[in-house]
Amino acid sequence: MSSAVVEVRNLAKRFGGFTAVDGVSFDIGRGEILGLLGPNGAGKTTTFQMMLGLVTPTSGTIRMFGLDLQQHREAILQQVNFSSTYISLPYSLTVEENLSVVARLYGMSDIAGRIDDMVKKLEMGEWRHKLTRKLSSGQMTRLTLAKALLTNPKVLLLDEPTASLDPDIAHKIRAILLEERQATGLSILYTSHNMREMEEMSDRIIFLQRGKIVAEGTAKEIVARFGQADLEEVFLKLAREQ
Amino acid sequence: MAYHRIAALVIRHLYLYRRSLPRLMEIIYWPFLDLVVWGFITVYLATFQGEMPAVVTFLLGALILWDVLFRSQQGITISFLEEIWARNLMNLFASPLTPSEFLAATMVMSLFKVIAVSIVMSVCAWLFYGYNVFIIGLWLIPFIMNLVLTGWIIGVFTTSLIMRFGQEAEVLAWSMVFLFQPISCVFYPMEVLPSWLRAVAWINPAAHVFEGMRGLLATHAPPLTSLSLASGLNLVCLGAVIFWFHRTFNVCKDRGSLVRVGE
Ligand SMILES: Nc1ncnc2c1ncn2[C@@H]1O[C@H](COP(=O)(O)OP(=O)(O)OP(=O)(O)O)[C@@H](O)[C@H]1O
Numbered sequence: 424m425s426s427a428v429v430e431v432r433n434l435a436k437r438f439g440g441f442t443a444v445d446g447v448s449f450d451i452g453r454g455e456i457l458g459l460l461g462p463n464g465a466g467k468t469t470t471f472q473m474m475l476g477l478v479t480p481t482s483g484t485i486r487m488f489g490l491d492l493q494q495h496r497e498a499i500l501q502q503v504n505f506s507s508t509y510i511s512l513p514y515s516l517t518v519e520e521n522l523s524v525v526a527r528l529y530g531m532s533d534i535a536g537r538i539d540d541m542v543k544k545l546e547m548g549e550w551r552h553k554l555t556r557k558l559s560s561g562q563m564t565r566l567t568l569a570k571a572l573l574t575n576p577k578v579l580l581l582d583e584p585t586a587s588l589d590p591d592i593a594h595k596i597r598a599i600l601l602e603e604r605q606a607t608g609l610s611i612l613y614t615s616h617n618m619r620e621m622e623e624m625s626d627r628i629i630f631l632q633r634g635k636i637v638a639e640g641t642a643k644e645i646v647a648r649f650g651q652a653d654l655e656e657v658f659l660k661l662a663r664e665q
Numbered sequence: 666m667a668y669h670r671i672a673a674l675v676i677r678h679l680y681l682y683r684r685s686l687p688r689l690m691e692i693i694y695w696p697f698l699d700l701v702v703w704g705f706i707t708v709y710l711a712t713f714q715g716e717m718p719a720v721v722t723f724l725l726g727a728l729i730l731w732d733v734l735f736r737s738q739q740g741i742t743i744s745f746l747e748e749i750w751a752r753n754l755m756n757l758f759a760s761p762l763t764p765s766e767f768l769a770a771t772m773v774m775s776l777f778k779v780i781a782v783s784i785v786m787s788v789c790a791w792l793f794y795g796y797n798v799f800i801i802g803l804w805l806i807p808f809i810m811n812l813v814l815t816g817w818i819i820g821v822f823t824t825s826l827i828m829r830f831g832q833e834a835e836v837l838a839w840s841m842v843f844l845f846q847p848i849s850c851v852f853y854p855m856e857v858l859p860s861w862l863r864a865v866a867w868i869n870p871a872a873h874v875f876e877g878m879r880g881l882l883a884t885h886a887p888p889l890t891s892l893s894l895a896s897g898l899n900l901v902c903l904g905a906v907i908f909w910f911h912r913t914f915n916v917c918k919d920r921g922s923l924v925r926v927g928e
Contacts, residue, residue: 438920438921469921472921472924475755475759476758476759476918477755477758477759477918477923477924478918478919478921478924479915479918479919496761496763497667497761497763498761500759500760500761501761503759504759505759510752510755510756511751511752512751512753513677513681513747513751513753514751515680515684515685516677516680520677520680523676524673524674524676524677524680525673525756525760527669527670527672527673528669528670528674528757528760528761528762529760529761530669530670570756
């Protein structure tokens with residue numbers, strides 16, 4: 424049996440005649456952070472949504488914890504969570520109410536204690552009783568990250584988790600994610616358009632273009648293979664080849 | 666079905682209602698206003714009591730029962746719309762929550778709404794017009810239960826249409842039920858309909874409830890036939906729309922439109 428927590432094989436998604444994801448395969452090991460890079464429209468979000476069971480793949484398989492996602496959706500999603508700069512939580516609830524609903528949805532015990540931990544960890548104390556509608560975009564990003572970590576996931580999907588954060592908070596968030604990985608063996612699939620962050624965070628990177636994987640390896644390996652100075656140069660080279 | 670997930674969704678909606686005046690108005694003020702308008706019409710009609718006996722009992726009773734159906738449908742559809750407006754569908758359906766649990770939670774919300782609206786309307790009808798809704802007797806209970814089920818049928822049907830066709834279909838949340846009103850025979854007997862429309866009305870469980878109510882008030886005979894027809898049709902139709910909801914859910918997942926509803 425493979426030791427990978429996530430196994431994606433020949434994953435494809437066609438919308439009508441358009442192929443958004445085209446035969447993608449990758450593994451994520453326990454405690455591994457895999458970076459997913461690619462220009463706009465490369466198929467990153469579609470891949471995420473298929474891994475969250477929100478979009479049905481046209482072909483291919485997604486297995487997590489040794490189980491097939493199509494057949495064991497509930498058991499898998501109980502141990503997976505996600506966060507994105509582009510999502511929010513209901514505006515008319517307070518920060519704490521939103522977290523409490525999420526904790527109940529995942530059947531957590533000691534909800535109050537768990538929320539206290541998250542509030543402390545993500546420095547949300549000053550606005551925990553605020554209506555979500557009144558948060559700044561950076562605070563909202565922290566809240567969605569808190570909701571993702573709250574449920575003790577084993578796999579975390581993060582779509583540009585630091586995009587709207589100031590450098591100080593972004594730095595803290597990265598530290599928290601690394602800490603969490605260290606402490607719990609959390610596996611993370613990560614997208615970001617910040618190449619330095621990608622290099623700093625990812626153990627391995629896959630580069631997606633028009634739905635296909637065009638490069639794979641550690642940041643150093645990819646940079647060396649394309650003969651560029653850094654990941655940003657590789658990105659520009661590949662994106663402009665489109 | 667995991668009850669903690671259904672409870673989580675219900676609590677999420679209760680948080681919402683707790684501090685929202687427009688949402689509370691939906692439960693208290695609008696039903697009250699409906700009752701006041703129809704109450705005055707009834708009072709006016711009652712001056713012809715001689716020619717139209719039982720008109721008061723009849724119209725106010727029908728109105729309250731119609732509101733039960735309406736609020737029951739709204740309980741389902743508005744709960745779904747709330748998730749679209751809050752852009753919360755992705756958070757919900759990327760969690761272990763199943764579509765059946767989601768529907769079950771909207772049904773619980775619908776029951777809460779029906780109970781609240783029924784209390785408001787019955788108390789107001791009694792206070793302002795001295796009208797006792799229990800004049801219909803204990804039969805009121807199966808009548809109401811059947812109307813709640815019909816409300817769920819229309820609610821689940823409308824929700825599926827909104828999920829499938831997105832924002833353009835949102836208006837159906839308020840208008841769909843009125844498409845059913847003429848064939849629900851709320852204020853008139855089924856026999857006044859032209860024969861082709863009568864055939865359509867016959868399939869509508871709500872029409873049998875209102876027929877039953879009129880029959881009961883007129884003859885005091887137990888409305889067993891009407892209630893059996895209503896219950897049978899309700900169960901069949903509810904099963905069919907729940908099946909259709911699941912199918913639509915899967916179609917939306919296939920088209921990648923589930924998380925884009927309302928955008
Ligand atoms: N539901 C859908 N129906 C039709 N086409 C879709 C659908 N969802 C995505 N696409 C198309 O699939 C392609 C990949 O989109 P996707 O959102 O996965 O890209 P992405 O890599 O996340 O881009 P970005 O960095 O801009 O977020 C795009 O061309 C997009 O238009």
